[in-house]
Amino acid sequence: MTGNRDARKAGPARESIEVAGVRLSHPDKVLYADQALTKQDLAEHYLLVADHMLPHIVGRPLSLVRCPAGEGEHCFFQKHAGTGVPEAVRRILVDEKDGPAEYLAIDGLAGLLSLVQIGVLEVHPWGSRVDAPERPDRLILDFDPGEGVPWEQVVEAAREVRQRLSDLGLASFLKATGGKGLHVVVPISRRLGWDEAKSFTKAVAEAMAHDSPERYVTTVARKARQGR
Numbered sequence: 001m002t003g004n005r006d007a008r009k010a011g012p013a014r015e016s017i018e019v020a021g022v023r024l025s026h027p028d029k030v031l032y033a034d035q036a037l038t039k040q041d042l043a044e045h046y047l048l049v050a051d052h053m054l055p056h057i058v059g060r061p062l063s064l065v066r067c068p069a070g071e072g073e074h075c076f077f078q079k080h081a082g083t084g085v086p087e088a089v090r091r092i093l094v095d096e097k098d099g100p101a102e103y104l105a106i107d108g109l110a111g112l113l114s115l116v117q118i119g120v121l122e123v124h125p126w127g128s129r130v131d132a133p134e135r136p137d138r139l140i141l142d143f144d145p146g147e148g149v150p151w152e153q154v155v156e157a158a159r160e161v162r163q164r165l166s167d168l169g170l171a172s173f174l175k176a177t178g179g180k181g182l183h184v185v186v187p188i189s190r191r192l193g194w195d196e197a198k199s200f201t202k203a204v205a206e207a208m209a210h211d212s213p214e215r216y217v218t219t220v221a222r223k224a225r226q227g228r
Helices: 002-010 039-057 109-117 151-167 194-211
Strands: 016-019 022-025 030-032 062-066 076-078 089-096 099-106 120-125 138-143 173-176 182-187
Touching: 016 039, 022 039, 022 109, 030 039, 039 109, 039 120, 062 099, 089 109, 099 109, 109 120, 138 151, 138 194, 151 182, 151 194
Parallel strands: none
Antiparallel strands: 016 022, 062 076, 062 120, 089 099, 138 182, 173 182
8 A cells, every 4th residue: 555655646646536435635635744644545544444433423523623734734623514514524403502503423434534625634523422412422531641651651540440430330441542642431321411421520530630649630731740
C-alpha cells in the first residue's frame, strides 16, 4: 500500500476520486504532515477499520474537530449542523435551553467517509443515541495524564477504576483515546439523565483523587495535573 501511495503522490494532483461510492475532492491533500498522510489515505484507513469503528459512532450525535487544511492548521470544533455538510451526514434535533437545535449523526460507512471529505480529523460520539439524546447508554471515565506520567501509571489507573466499577456491579471496557490517555467505558441502561450520569462519574473520580491525591486529580488544569 505504501508503494501505491508514493506512486500517487509522484503524479499530478487529482481533483476528485470515489472511495466506496463517496466522492472525495482533492484526495492528495495532506492532512497529517508528519506522516505525509492524505485525505485518500484517511478514507482508506476507515475502510479497513470500519467494522470495528462504526458500531461505536453510528446512530449517535457527533461532535467533530474539522481541519480542512490539515492537522495543526486552522481547526475548529463543530457540534451543530451548519452549512456545507454532505447529505450522508444527517441532521438530528436535540433540545437545548433555547429550543431544538440541529446536530449531526451518521448511519454507516458513507457518512464516515463524508466526514473525511469535509476535513474531519476527530470524531467524538456522544454517550447516548439519536432516538434519546438525553438518556445516556454509556458512561466514560477519561484518564488524561499530565506531564511526567509514565504510561504504566495510566494503565494502573484504568485497572483501578475498572475494579471499583466491578465492585459496584458494573462491567466496563477499555477504549484508546487517540491521544496519550485511556477511556474506561461503562454501558448502562437508558434510565438516567445526564445530570445523574455526571454526578456518578464525578463521585468515582473524586473518590480516587481523595484516596490517592499523589496520583490523581480531577481538575483539567495542566499545572495541577503535572505528575498526576
